[in-house]
Amino acid sequence: MRKRLKNRIWPLWAFLCCAAPVLAQPPRGPLVVSPQVNADKTVTFRYLAPQAKEVRLSGQFLKAPVEMSKDAQGIWSVVTEPIKPDIYPYSFQVDGITVMDPANVAFFPNERFKASLVDVPGDSPLVHAMKNVPHGSINYEYYPSLEGTTGSLVVYTPPGYDQNPATKYPVFYLISGTTDTEETFFKVGKTNLILDNLIAEGKAKPMIIVMPYGNIAARVAEQKSGPKPADPTVRDGDDAVKRANDFATDLVSRVIPYVEKNYRTLANRENRAIGGFSRGGGQTLRTAFSNLDKFAWVCSYSSYLSPAEMDRNFPQIGGDAARTNTRLKLFWVSVGSDDFLYKGTVEFMDYLKAKKVNFKSLITDGGHTWMNVKKYVAETTPLLFR
Known part of the structure; x- marks a missing residue:
């Protein structure tokens, strides 16, 4: 009897002994809410750093960066001027060190800088807003890539894909x-929500969107335990062109076959579009x-070739403009007037005009x-596959 009782009491005694260090831990710091988007489109940012x-x-x-003020609890804060509705990256500079907002789960996927995201909604829903419409799906995929590595994709399928x-x-x-990264068009560009909204309004055709990772050299180095190579310093230098060609090889010989094997696609050139931003545009x-x-x-988008x-x-693009114009159902070039690639993009457009490429x-x-x-995504996707 006593032996049984002892065996029954032991787990409770052990629990109390193990729990004591947990109960003795100091209390957590104050709750920090950040970012707080206010009704007047100002935003309150807070950061705990006593x-x-x-x-x-x-x-x-x-x-330019703005100073924040610290309260008695060690919470730094600032209230901005009204911000134009959109999604913006931001970060904190803490004693000269750039950090993300630990109170915010929304972040900017990137190999280098780590920023958080604040979504300032419009008085009427913006094109990337979550609306009460049918929604598509986001899938993460892995495929056999170059040099024996494993590549990664984010794939959007439109509303109704699984039901039809x-x-x-x-x-x-x-x-x-x-x-x-392959997540940026999804998490920052909100491409899935843009397409959901445009499809619901009848402005865009239902389509699959495949978002690959563009830095093949970095992935190969990572998976083969090598140092990550620095980015090319010359946009049209030999190294940049080689990396772009490697990406093209990967996309054409690995990504497209994988997608067409695993998704229900219209597998011909008339039903394939390609687009990209910055390096992805090149x-x-x-x-x-x-x-x-x-x-x-x-x-x-925001890119060019010299x-x-x-x-x-x-040379065939401008040398036989008539054939190029026949083959390309849409050739789109866009850039911002304050973009550091504006000049090169305008020169590219002038080149195309001179060659009579539409x-x-x-x-x-x-x-x-x-x-x-x-x-740019909201403007171009309604033009595709028409």
Whole structure:
């Protein structure tokens, strides 16, 4: 009897002994709410750092970082001026060190900088807003890539894809910029919500969107335990062109076959589009111009190829403009007037005009930002597959 009782009491005694250190832990710090979007479109940012000497807020809605003030609990805060509705990256500079907002789960996927995201809604829903419409799905996929590595994709399927197993869809291959990841068009560009809304309004055709990771060299180095290579310093230098060609090889020989095997696609050039932002725009142009048998729709966002590279590597584009114009159902080039790539993009457009290559263009306000990218996606996707 006593032995049984002892065995029964032991687990309770052990629990109390183990729980004592937990119960003795100091209380947690104060709850921090950040960001807090206010009704007047101002935003309150907060950061808990009792020992910090200086905290500043940096964001793409600011011309320069602003000072934050500390209260008695050690919470630094600042209230901004009213912000134009959109989604913006931001971060804190804590004693000179840039950090994300630990109170915010929304972040900017990127290989280098780590920023949080604040969504300032409009008085009426913006094109990327979550609306009460049918929604598509986001899937993460892994495929066999170059040099024995495993590549990663984010794939959007439109509303109704799972409910209509006999229906096949066109595909838009959409590539992020330098240091972005395969998640950036999804988490920052809100491409899935943009398409959900446009499809619900009858403005865009239902389509699959495939978002690959653009830095093949970095992935190969990571998976083979090598050092990550620095980014090319010359946009049309030999190293940049080689990496773009490697990406094109991966997309055409690995990604497209994987997608067409695992998703219900319309597998012909008339139902394949390719587009990209920044480096992804350069990859788009080089991949498309080398594979016009694969793509009939081409969208370049905030990017270009130099006239010298066009004449050297793609003379057929301008040399036989009539054939190019026949094959490309849409050739789109867009850039912001404050974009650091504005000059080169305008020179690219002037080159195309001189060669009589047809294209549609859009020059917006603003710079090399994802606020502009969302505009370009919203403008171009309704034109695809028409």
